[in-house]
Amino acid sequence: MSGRRLSGPYRSRAAGPLAGTLRVPGDKSISHRSIIFGTLAVGETTVEGLLEAEDVLCTVAAMRACGANINKDGNGLWRIWGVGTGGLTSPHGVIDLGNSGTAARLILGALTPQSLTATLTGDASLSRRPMQRVLTPLGQMGAQFNCRAGDRLPITIEGAADPMPIEYEMPVASAQVKSAILLAALNTPGTTRVLEKQATRDHTERMLRHFGVEVTCEQATFGQAISLTGQVDLKPSHVIVPGDVSSAAFPIAAALLLPGSHITIENVGINPLRDGFLRAIDAMGADLTIRNKREQNGETVADLEVKSGSLNSIEVPPEWAPSMIDEYPVLAVLAAAASGKTVMRGLQELRVKESDRLAAMAQGLSACGINVQELEDGLIIEGEPDLSLRAGGARVETFLDHRIAMSFLVLGLATKEPVAIDDIAMIATSFPDFVPLMETLGAQFEPAGETP
Ligand code: S3P
Numbered sequence: 191m192s193g194r195r196l197s198g199p200y201r202s203r204a205a206g207p208l209a210g211t212l213r214v215p216g217d218k219s220i221s222h223r224s225i226i227f228g229t230l231a232v233g234e235t236t237v238e239g240l241l242e243a244e245d246v247l248c249t250v251a252a253m254r255a256c257g258a259n260i261n262k263d264g265n266g267l268w269r270i271w272g273v274g275t276g277g278l279t280s281p282h283g284v285i286d287l288g289n290s291g292t293a294a295r296l297i298l299g300a301l302t303p304q305s306l307t308a309t310l311t312g313d314a315s316l317s318r319r320p321m322q323r324v325l326t327p328l329g330q331m332g333a334q335f336n337c338r339a340g341d342r343l344p345i346t347i348e349g350a351a352d353p354m355p356i357e358y359e360m361p362v363a364s365a366q367v368k369s370a371i372l373l374a375a376l377n378t379p380g381t382t383r384v385l386e387k388q389a390t391r392d393h394t395e396r397m398l399r400h401f402g403v404e405v406t407c408e409q410a411t412f413g414q415a416i417s418l419t420g421q422v423d424l425k426p427s428h429v430i431v432p433g434d435v436s437s438a439a440f441p442i443a444a445a446l447l448l449p450g451s452h453i454t455i456e457n458v459g460i461n462p463l464r465d466g467f468l469r470a471i472d473a474m475g476a477d478l479t480i481r482n483k484r485e486q487n488g489e490t491v492a493d494l495e496v497k498s499g500s501l502n503s504i505e506v507p508p509e510w511a512p513s514m515i516d517e518y519p520v521l522a523v524l525a526a527a528a529s530g531k532t533v534m535r536g537l538q539e540l541r542v543k544e545s546d547r548l549a550a551m552a553q554g555l556s557a558c559g560i561n562v563q564e565l566e567d568g569l570i571i572e573g574e575p576d577l578s579l580r581a582g583g584a585r586v587e588t589f590l591d592h593r594i595a596m597s598f599l600v601l602g603l604a605t606k607e608p609v610a611i612d613d614i615a616m617i618a619t620s621f622p623d624f625v626p627l628m629e630t631l632g633a634q635f636e637p638a639g640e641t642p
Contacts, residue, residue: 195618196625199585201610201638202602204578207450207498208631214438216241216431217459218620219365219393220489222292224429225249226300227401228270229258229278230376231424237268239431244619245290252297255281256308272426275377280306284344287312289544289590289619292366294343295324299370302333303353303377303420311344315544315590321345324370327358331374331382355380355420359412362539363512365390368416372398372405378420387413390512391463396488401427432459432491436516437621439467440596442496443520444633446476447527447577447604451498453631454481460492466514468494470521474501474528501528503573508536515539518569519597522551526560526581527604528573535568544616545589554598557584558609583607585638592616596624603633610638 221241226249228235240246250268254260256278259271273279278301287293287310294310298321301308311317322341329335332350337343355378360367368384372394375382395405395416402425406417438458445451460468460480472478477497484491501524514521518540525532540547552564559581561572574581582605588595595611602609617624625635 195615195622197613197615199610199612199638200599200614200635201608202599202633202635203608204605205448205603205634206632207448208441208445208453208633209451210631211454211456212441212627212631213456214433214441214458215243215621215623217434218243218245218436219292219391220397220431220459221246222249222296223393223397224431225253225260225270226296226373227397227424228426229253229256229272230275230300231272231401231426232274233272233426235270235272235426235429237270237429237431240268241431241434243622244288245293248286248288248290249293249297252285252287252293255283255285272424275422275424276304278304278306281308284309284311287316289313289315289616291316291319291544294321295366295370296373298324298328298347299373301347301349302328302331302374304349305351306349307346309344309346313590317343320542323362323364323367327356327367327371328374330356330358331378353378355382357383357385359385363388363390365394369394372416372418375418375420376403376422376424381417381419383415383417385412385415388509388512389414389463391461393461397429400429400488401425430487432486432489433457435459435464435467438494439517439520440600440624441628441631442471442494443524444600444603444628445496446471446498446501446524447600449498454493454495456493457491458494460490462490463513466510467517467521469510470504470506470514471524473504474524475499476501500575503528503530503532505533511536511539516593519547519551519593520600522555522569522571523597523601525571525573526555526601527575527577529575530573532571532573533568535565537568543591545591545594547591547594550587550589550591550594551597554586554594557586558582558601558605577604578606581605582609585610585612587612588616590616592619592621596621599635
């Protein structure tokens with residue numbers, strides 16, 4: 191689409207109904223994994239529909255620095271010449287992973303069972319995020335780490351020449367931690383087992399199977415055990431990346447908020463461990479129709495048709511959190527327009543995302559005149575069904591967080607006064623064409639000065 195990188199303060203203003211059919215960019219989780227697994231296969235992997243956003247391009251650059259040959263051909267297909275599960279080499283320079291926690295944690299996993307030394311760094315947001323959650327299991331597998339301030343980036347990893355398999359019970363529900371361990375297990379002799387109490391997104395398991403690796407998943411009383419026997423070869427494959435449901439959540443939310451809207455988003459990944467947002471808006475009374483459900487590459491894909499309508503508040507079951515963890519900021523915007531009090535709890539993990547998302551949402555919503563209570567592990571939001579009669583008129587801080595930025599731009603489409611954000615630049619990490627795509631549906635955005 192535009193290819194233009196927006197930056198600086200931006201604002202959205204009240205818009206008419208949204209209408210049209212669109213596609214959102216490729217799934218971020220699946221895109222990162224396709225590049226890393228393609229690198230660990232021997233031979234040529236091709237990827238269709240890769241998310242070409244800053245986070246994923248950091249993973250591309252990192253895998254190139256470790257020996258993979260990765261190019262985009264004239265038809266938009268990404269071609270990866272992999273080096274094998276034990277074939278990564280020490281990069282010459284420092285690997286910069288920008289804003290991407292997924293890249294940092296998954297790549298630390300991939301580097302663990304390799305005879306190499308590498309230094310990873312990131313931007314101000316990523317350098318604040320905790321890495322101990324992966325350093326503990328990867329250290330048990332034999333890697334050594336030298337970190338800033340205990341467990342923060344920059345981190346230098348010394349891979350393990352003789353990696354050891356582990357059985358690891360995850361203290362947090364995190365697909366990144368699970369995936370880091372499974373990536374390390376690929377070049378580790380013996381069987382590595384990850385025990386998870388709450389199921390987290392399983393794109394790693396599904397894609398490994400697609401690359402010919404046997405991954406077993408057993409249900410147990412505590413949850414489930416995922417096992418992989420290492421020193422296996424990955425068969426190079428063709429990966430088709432579906433649209434990202436986490437990006438789709440923004441046009442969906444905007445369409446729900448703006449009276450008279452009717453949009454269809456085609457080709458969205460609706461993996462059952464990623465569909466919590468769709469279940470939550472359904473419970474709020476949203477007019478959502480899931481059409482043309484199909485299987486593609488081991489993932490479920492569908493077209494989502496959404497019409498505006500009034501929303502009711504809900505208590506979001508805490509056990510839904512892993513299946514919609516990135517969608518809480520935009521769900522909080524919908525809660526601001528729902529009748530009654532929406533309660534979201536069990537969300538301590540939101541404090542260690544690209545920003546402290548509980549604090550960022552509470553601060554921004556209350557600046558916009560929404561009644562919100564910040565809890566240690568969640569938010570209680572008192573909705574105002576007709577936002578167009580009040581609310582808005584604030585300049586919100588986004589704390590280098592793309593999802594906070596997009597959430598408040600969506601809010602400003604429905605409020606009486608415009609909503610401004612301090613900087614739009616970070617949306618390029620996951621959804622570079624957010625503004626032009628939303629504009630084709632009828633949304634209105636513009637650069638903002640210092641005041642809203
Ligand atoms: C991701 C897992 C989630 C999510 C992140 C992407 C992944 O993080 O928030 O945006 O691709 O594995 P956690 O698993 O750490 O919660």
